[in-house]
Amino acid sequence: MDDLLVRSLAPSVIGVLVRRGADFAAAEDAVQEALFQAVRVWPADPPRDPFGWLVTVAWHKFLDATRAEESRRRREDLIADQPSPEPGPDRDDTLQLYFLCAHPSLTPASAVALTLRAVGGLTTRQIAEAYLVPEATMAQRISRAKRTVAGVRLDQPGDVATVLRVLYLVFNEGYSGDVDLAAEAIRLTRQLASSIAHPEVSGLLALMLLHHARRAARTRPDGALVPLAEQDRHRWDTRLIAEGVEVLQGALAADRLGEFQAQAAIAALHADAPTAAQTDWVQIVEWYDELVRLTDNPVVRLNRAVAVGQADGARAGLAALAGLDPSLPRHQAVAAYLHEQDGDLAGAARRYADAARTASNAAERDHLTRQAARLNAALRAG
Amino acid sequence: MAKYLLLKHYRGGPTPLYDAPMTEWTEQEITDHIQYMSDFAARLQGTGEYVDGQALAPEGTFVRYDGEGRPPVTDGPFAETKDLIAGWMVIDVDSYDRALELAGELSAAPGARGEPLREWLEVRPFLTEPPTVRE
Structure with a gap:
């Protein structure tokens, strides 16, 4: 039985019940029960019309529940008005x-x-x-x-x-x-993108596909994070990347730029680089400029500083970082990275250690701790 | 959403207006105190913010490794420096401010003569999963 097919029909079935007069909360409960029954019954006895089956079962569940609540008058009103069959989702x-x-x-x-x-x-x-x-x-x-x-x-x-x-x-x-x-x-x-034509819906879908494509390469088997530059790009899912790029191009063609499209464009530029060294950082900085214009979000400015550091050198990256609030999440991690690129290993080690202390998740904390340890070992050997 | 541990410390708070160990409270005051705690937990269950809560026995044992083939050491740090953690609650809330608000309420549990105890509550964020979108 296709669990995803059953679940994809759920919203339409709720819609039918609501149009027949059920309130949303009761309709939703009834559909949950119908889904549950489908999971039990369908494997042995698959219906010819899954949608019609779900509507019928959910409607009866709803009537049973209203009966149980002794909303007799309401039920009789509803039953007097015999529902016509539903054409489809x-x-x-x-x-x-x-x-x-x-x-x-x-x-x-x-x-x-x-x-x-x-x-x-x-x-x-x-x-x-x-x-x-x-x-x-x-x-x-x-x-x-x-x-x-x-x-x-x-x-x-x-x-x-x-x-x-x-x-x-x-x-x-x-x-x-x-x-x-x-x-x-x-x-x-x-599913949303198939219900509404909207460039930002496509932009978000593209963003998700492009990031999901890298999932296998993003962590080691022990859960440790692998930074983008060190990921094995052969493990990226080229099918998802191709789909993401196509969805993004369709969105950008509408010429109504939004933040998800701009984020997806950055992810697409990363996906497009055969090696980390071949990344088109200049274009990535341009997309960050668009994102800053669209959102004026300090976290975007922080990520932009990393891209500027790659495109124009560590000093330029540090200059881009200068005006930002040091208490921003991951500010210290970005500063550490740029200081290392700039050759200040002691400053970078100290900042990596600070960043590890304030990390909001264990995988990042461990990664930052290793960075500090790596630099401290180099400094001792140096 | 973020999870926070509310850690109930018994020591270090300001002296309550009516300073008396729990054994010298009236039975009603003890009942009221316990009721406050369970009402608080029930309310958070109702708002969909409650994850877990446990009370701890006041006395515990410190244990550490003492080398291969030797029994672990159990005569822990000096008793007077030992923190006394009375229990915890884990909440799952929309913001850090909400976590602080709830910790403040929990610290207002009534003590002797119904006055708020004003115990210190330590609020510690859980480390999360790393976000997917990072650049």
Whole structure:
């Protein structure tokens, strides 16, 4: 049985139930139950019309639940109005559900959880395991999120930008549990791209594909980080890179540049270099200039300083770093790198050690600690 | 979202307005204190921010390796310098500010005469997975 097919139908089924009069929270619960039943029943008895099967089962689950809650009047109203058969999955339903689950009234964590459940069709347990919290906590987070958006009508226009931020979070800050959140984020972004033509949706999809392509090369078997310059480029997934570049080119052709397209362009330039030494750093700096113009984000300026250091030398990189707040995450790591490039090994070692102390994740901390140790050994030998 | 450890230290805080060891509180004051802690945890479960919480016995044993073939050493650091950690709570929240807010509330648990205990709570971020997009 194709788990992804079942889950990809979930948003449309919710849409049908809502159009028949169910409120979103109850519809979503009913569809979860129908998905669960599909997983059990389909392997032995696959339906000819999976979508129709899910709609029928979910609708009955919904009626059972309303009956259980003794909402008799409401149920009778609904049943009196016999639903006509549904022609098939509706892309607009799917799109509306993305907007609802990323509604600006939700906190990022709630929006992520609700999106993975209602749009992604994952169970609460899978989401809880993916984010390393108890299932009861995740269940509360999801039901609170549903209450928060209870008054939002499903046919209201939404903001694509909020949806993209949620999908980016799922992709970029995933833990490594049973559910592959990066792959799930790509699936959901692909599905969104097929529901709406929007250059930034394509830009984000391209960005994800281009980064996902490097996944196998990004860590050693023991989990240690491998910096971009040291990655074995033969292990990059050329099929994903080709797809990412194609999606990006389609987006850029619309001539409505946004931050995800610019980030994807930088990732594409890295992917395009046969060796680290052949990287087109001058073009990368130009894309960072675009990103600074689009976002004015200090983290972007920090990454730009690294690119400037590669394009125009360490002194230029340090000059680009000079105006930035030293308390920015990874500022010390960037400063250490540029000082080493500039030949100041003692200054670099000290900064790497500082950076390791303030790293926000263990893999980066270990990497920075090794950099400091490497330089300190060189200084002792020197 | 980020996870934080709230570590409850018993020592180092300002002297409470009514300074008395727990054994000299009234039974009602003890009940109120415990109720506050469990209400706090229940509330965080309800907001989807609770991960874990445990109380610890006040006395523990320090253990260290003492060389091949020898039993481990257990006469740990001097008792008077030993920190007394009463327990912990792990939360999963949207921001550092939210973590500080919750730690502040936990530190306000009532003690003698219902006055806030004002124990020190240490807030320590968990190290995360590295982000995928780095350049």
